[in-house]
Amino acid sequence: MFNVPLKLREPKGLILPKGPNFAWARTIRSEVDGTEICFKAPKHRPRRSNHKAHQPKRCYNAEETLLYRNYYDEEKAARGLPDHWREAEFFYRTWAFYGPWFTGVASELRLSFNLIKVVNYPQDVSLFHPRALEKAIGDNLTNLNSHHLDKTRGGIQEFKAPINWQPLHHLPVNTARLEVVSENFSPHRTIEHQVFFPIADDQMARLIFWPTRFKGLPRAEQDKLVSVQPMYELMDNIINSIQLTLSPEAQAQKDAALAGMEDTSLVQNYAPLKWDKLDEEEKIKILANENK
Template sequence: MFNVPFKLREPNGLIVPKGPNFAWARTIRSEIDGTEICFKAPKHRPRRSNDKPIFPERYNNAKKTLLYRNYYDEGEAARGLADHWREADFFYHAWAFYGPWFTGAMAELDLSFNLIKVINYPKNVSLFHPRTLELVIGDYLTNLYSHHLSETRGGIQVFKAPINWQPLHHLPVNAARLEVVSEDFSPHRTIKHLLFFPIADDQMARLIFYPTRFKGLPRAEQDKLVSVQPMYDLMDNIINSIQLTLSPEAQAQKDAALAGMEDTSLVQNYAPLKWDKLDEEEKIKILANENK
């Protein structure tokens, strides 16, 4: 075992950790059935060396070269969830953020970029249609988070989503980013940031940014010690760098889905989904007792 001869020191006050320089970010290009996704991302530099990156192939065929996995199981069926998703890994990188000299890694930003194929929806639905995309995003969040209920707190849902729903306008398709926020009592200290946009009638891109800080404290306490802003800046730079060029077939699907619509935009406000059976007054009482 290798021992470092210097003891890491504890910093005082708020630390603004430093991560990769986005000016040196590489351009990633990949085509899926002729639709090109292009974005910039720094070189993979995780905190741990066994954290391996995933790179997309330059050219992909959704039916042949992409492995869409089925994660549907008996537990999801028992909870009444439909079998709607097949997921393919597309890109994964992580970036460590460091404090001043001899303070070590303070935070890390992970990006998991997957391609999602939707199944078992009506045949005529298209993810290019704004109402369909909103519905499918809600179903996807329900699939991921609805079963997280606190057994010791009357069944309060552990996660709130979507929070800070934000339609994006720099792509040639509807796109939205949002946050998934855990309740203060949860051991999940990180706010996840998700981005969705369609690439075909039945396929969408899903990005999850996962900024973590290496302090086992509530978020309010961590905010006093380590700033998340450098990770948020990197996340925003990556999102803003995304470019999408639809294939002729995908463009035709989009045109058909939006034909006759005067307003093709997403809703500006998307209320958090309710997965528990408690009314707001009951939740407030339970959380108030939690904080006594």
């Protein structure tokens, strides 16, 4: 008996991929040192079976602790980056989005939800304070993206962040949403969407969404072939479903951090961070010469 591989047909026009139905999403609920985090997410449905899901336990406390890893290494030290982060995987799932019949998977949304402890900051810093949270977010973006410099283009940074900075208001703590956008010359096509919020003086949650399309083309060309809207709708639904109930200890930390402040909100605008050493004129000249 022979297995004859089926050839997927090429779709015509813009694809609106179909993904999981959020109406069937179940609530994930977990308590970390008395603070409860809950949100809704569909069942794990990856494009490839080797993408394994990670589910948080119902309760983390003195007996059942999260595993916080240290990813600081000699390479980061050589680049002058400070040792600020200990990360624990909290939740991971991925969802395939399918095109019309016999066209296969057109896109995929991945979500990595980590809890991050900040270390080697001043002892009196609290992430519940808006300026401290903004600083920690900027430092974390630098840690993740500042090494992506294009040596063939004079060391231009490949990523811009934060882009579309947006304070969110549905949680009882300051919450920020932002994008990490690659330059057009970068081989990285996916725009990352990130959400940050504090859960303790020295601890914050970070969600990273990767809405990926499987066409090795510039984003402008991909936009003509596969719509990102179904993935964005799922992403928005997950973000909007997040609920946070602070423990009495965390609530006391928040109250102390915000005491005496008239305006406890995050900044409305957060300029993109600069990681390369080129001024804007030099960057424009390099890219203009490339496009001649």
